[in-house]
Amino acid sequence: MADLSYPLSPGARAQVRSATGKAVDEITLDVAVSDALGPRDVAVSADTLRLQAGFAERGGNPQLGENLRRAAELVAFDDDELLRFYEMLRPARSSAQELDSLAAELSERGAQRCAELVREARAVYVRRGLIA
Amino acid sequence: MYVQDRASARSEYLASRPISEDNLVPEDPALGLVAFSSPFDPQPSLRLQDGCIVELDGKAQADFDMLDEFIARHGIDVSVAEEAMATATVDFARMIVDPGVPRSEVTRLASGMTPAKIAATLALLTPVEILQAMQKMRVRRTPSIQAHVTNRVDHPLLIAADAASAVALGFRELETTVPVLRHAPSNALALLIGSQVGQPGALTQCSVEERTELELGMRGLTTYAETVSVYGTEQVFVDGDDTPWSKAFLASCYASRGLKMRFTSGSGAEVLMGASEGKSMLYLEARCIALTRAAGAQGVQNGGIDGVNVTASVPDGMREVIAENLCVMLHDLESCSGNDTLMSASDIRRTAHTFPLLLAGTDFLFSGFGSVPAYDNAFGPSNMNAEDLDDYLVVQRDWGFEGGLRWRDDADLVAVRRRAAEACRAVFEALGLAEFSDEDVDACVRAHGSLDVPALPPELPEVASERVMDAGLTALDAVGALHERGYELEAERVLEMIRQRLLGDVLQTSAILNEDLQVLSSLTDPNDYAGPGTGYRMAPDRRNEVARVRNVWSAADLALEQTRSEGCVLLRDNGPALRGERADEVVIGLSPAFGRDIWVALNGMTVAEVLRAVLAGVEAEGLAARLIRVRRSIDLGSIGSTAARLSGSGLSVGLQAKGTALIHRADLPPLANLELLSIAPRITPELYRQLGCNAARYAKGLVPEPLLLPESSEPLGPRYHARVVALVATERRLAENADPIELGAAWPT
Known part of the structure; x- marks a missing residue:
């Protein structure tokens, strides 16, 4: 995860995972309509938010980074x-x-x-x- | 003798103009009715002790109110604060404007400045300097635009159809709201479905009370949020039922669900709430924006907003509004720049509010262009609405700014509206929310607004909303319903909006998804303006798109219009035109294209009707008319003069094919005339007849009363000049270096 760069789409859809560990590119229409997904399967993960926080900080906005790090804590x-x-x-x-x-x-x-x-x-x- | 005159008619007239309905007030700093630099504004100051801010804009730490404290703790970069505060205000103002100073250098210094320092800087800038600065300082290189999509009855199918129209026109964020809070879930769902018909990736929001808005977002029924309001004084903040800490926490809640979010501020709110502390509007707004940055929100909706009419009421109010927008950009935040409230009864004044920003470009030019009729806008009319759409598109075409919109053929719009209304109906039925009739769908597809659709059962939006909430429905359920009813493309697109939340790319500053689902944000599309030849420039394809608007008249359109009346008169060549001998004749001189390639005059009469009217006038006076064609000149004076010199009476009528007409006499210089009907679109059949009469009366030695066109202030140039150019080109093409010829006219029945 740590070596991924912004934007995560389209390049990193296989590596980025939801809160329950489903890769974004596994969430196909067939899967989505099969009733196999719960709300947490389509919730952003704390790891992704920390990754985005890093992008924000490197982009010069530490406050946005901090907000996204707080958000990562709230995923749970x-x-x-x-x-x-x-x-x-x-x-x-x-x-x-x-x-x-x-x-x-x-x-x-x-x-x-x-x-x-x-x-x-x-x-x-x-x-x-x-x-x- | 002393005479007391009544008020002048001019003054009475002006007092009845729409502008006179606008409320204006004198400056009154005690009430906060001052745009810039109130006498009660603090002097900029900042003092550090052990890396902590212990004095902010004249206030010691112990006296900090909660805004001061939040900004001091989180909003100011102490590592640059001393350098930034020591920079002379005027020097910083010049850096902001100068294209040679990099954007990053300006944001670096601004991050170490206090609200009073930034407010004092912005107060120095003229409107043009503010606009020049915006061109460099807005975050995203590519400007975009947001739409309001609402209606007065919360009709879900109409919301969906209007959302699809909005996306087809180019809007990339769609905002709905509700007249009745309980209807919010139904509106949010309809908007989500409609927004993904036609093109993928538009973001949607439902502006309601903070808690409900968050809940809708958590369920994926919205994809961003905007109505997270902050205020510039502690009292108004608390009246708004929040604190900087609750708002910062709320910001993190949104982000924790992968939702884009921006704060809302905008001057005037504190004045309206009667708690401005006597501070200037810009200073209070500078506090709001500093606080927004401190809370970690990526952007701001400001520039008046609900308070715009308060700001607009004071001197320099509109300059303050654009200074607010620039203030957001200085903090390196997304600017969603207002224009979402009708700010004047005067069309000139409301346009003057919006137009400068269109030239400069912001991340979102409107935080809600009313994409629906003004009466259907549940926020209240926007500063521009569906009624103004073509005006906006033509102005965009005129000036070549990136206004974010494009004209769409009605057939294209109707197609996406039908698809959206039907998809929305299918989802509402599949999820057991509501039933609709075919008539409901048909009416919503064609509707201009909710007055054009059959009345809904009044409880429908509320019942549908309750069912959404009670059943815990989410965007995933919408995907399932779309799929079940055969809307595979829309199911995939709504699912993609769910996937986007897992990726989090739209959490970065100024992020939007374009129609190829690429994210444009501060990181992928940074504004690189550094003077002429840099920054955003319209690509050739986009320029062509902007050039296409309703009523562009091509040569082919004009030719078609002319061919419809082809052959209305047959003009036979009877050989060289000779000088007449009869004193009782009037010669009618026709232009080169008259009755050859031009068959319809600018007033809509055929050239046959024009000619017969003139001939009828001459004959009514008992004189004879003779027709000639002047081939060497297309100038009406020359045509009339040539005809007069061939006329036995010395009198002529000259006619251009576009309809312009005059009376000429042989002894006058070519460019003179006796009477001239110069404005062809306004000439009536009766005036052509009277022109023939008058020419005959001059020939009889009488002095008739000259003809006058009816008075009018209609703008004829814009209506006709494109046609005139084409008609003149036709005349020019048929002109030749040859002597006049005699014509015989026949009139096919």
Whole structure:
């Protein structure tokens, strides 16, 4: 993976894999309509997002790279979980303790960068009165 | 004596013009009604301590509001900050504009600047300097364009048909929204299907409340998102129910599902919400954009947007709007440059808003050209709409800018609309979402807008949407349904949009997929403008495409128009024209092509009808008419003069085949005349008859009242000049160095 270059399409369709390890070029129409694919089979993988993060950083946008690295951490979470976390980060939705727990949960599940973002938010929300 | 005059008629007239409906206001910095440089804007400043920013634009770290804090932590490259802030503002302004300074050098310095520094820089630029800078600073070399695809009743088949039209016309991003939030899933699905008919690869979005929008994206029913709004003051940010951290997290959520996403800002929003802190619109927007970069979003939709009418109400407002767009480019972000809200009741003023950007080029010229009629735009009318499409295409042709669109023959559009409406119907039926009749499909294929289609059961979009959500349907289900109902090509294309999410190429800055499914982004299609001869230039094929618009008149079209009336009069050559002896004759001089290769005049009369009207006028006065053809000149003065010199009375009528006519007299210089009907398209049969009468009356020694064409301010040049050129060329071809001949006329029945 690491030696792939941007863009990944069309050259790297055999090497790029979905969240469950299916190669992009294996996802043919026949496979797609055979009911053999679940939603995770057609979800982007953390590896691909880290690869794209590297392209963004080498292209001179470290913030986009960081966003894609956070995204790579979030691949493992369900849609409902992400919607819940987002809701917790909105203004005056969570107490400082709840944000601490959220950071801890993210951290435990391998989302260090996202956990750091939540810790940062917690400090600012407390200082600016945006805590529930 | 003192006279108090009433208001002038001119003033009353002007006050009734559409421009007078626009609300304009004086500058009022306290309310934030100031485009650039409010007295309350901070002075640019930045102080570092141990690699951390401890002062930003006059504020100490302890006083940072949440925007300051987020920008200070994530948005400024501290390794260049000191150099960047020490660069004189005017020097940086010149670097931005100068094509000799590489784009990368400008973005490098901008990454170390504070919002106030960038706002102060942009305030120095004239409109033309801003445009020149955009040409160099936009991220993607190839400009593109986004469409709004909506209708007032959320008709799924109409959404699908309009999406297919939009793609056929060249739009590469399609945005829908809903009058009723609950209808969003139905619209998103219909848009997805329609967008992949005709050409593959257009990206689609459904602009709704943040959480719903994310959910639709996660299911693959949309392929990008745009309505992730940020604001320039802490109060308005919180009123918008978000913080920079929640928005940054949301950005990562989208990316985690392989979805392209950009933030939305745009001046005026803070003023509308009554919390601008007295800051200038550009300064607040510079904060939004710095924050967007800091959050890691790849692009920005701005340039007024919903607040454009607020920005437009203050002096320099429209210059501020394009400065906002440039500000995005300085941060090396995708610019989706507004023009998506009708900004004036005046056609001149709304065009003036959009036109400069078209010349300069941005990543997306519109963040929503209304591809549907203005009444169907659920966002509210865009600054340009389906009604304006041909105007846009002709202006694109006139100026040769890359406007992203192309004219399509109606038969081509109808074909893709039918395919899209039928495919959408098939998917909705296969998935058990809704049933439609053949009449629904037929009407949507032909419709200009939703007023042309049979009413839907009012609950249909809502029920369909509920079923999408309850059954957990995703893009994969759409692929299955398309396949099941025989829409293999569309099934494959929707599946390809799913595969694109696994590849993630569209997550890079300014990424779009072209019609060959190649990704054009900051990395594959970087803007390399460095002065004349560099940067984006239209390829010859594209130029030919741009040149094709409705109503281009070729020589063949004109010939066909002429042949339809061929033979309406038969003009026989009766030998050399001699000088007449009768004092009661008027000679009618015809041009070289009259009744030979030209048979229809510019007013639509045949040359036979023109000639008979003139003859009838002469005869009504009891005089005789004699016909000659002048062969040596195509100039009407010469034709009339030659005829007059051969006339026994000294009076003549000269006629060009295109219909221009005059009365001449033998003693006048060739280029003079007694009466002239110069504007051929506006001459009526009655005027030709009266011209014959008047010529006869002059011959009788009377002084008739000269004829006048009815007054009109119709633009005749654009309507007729292309035809005139062709008709004159025909006259010129038939002219020869030969003396006049006498003609006999016969009138086939």
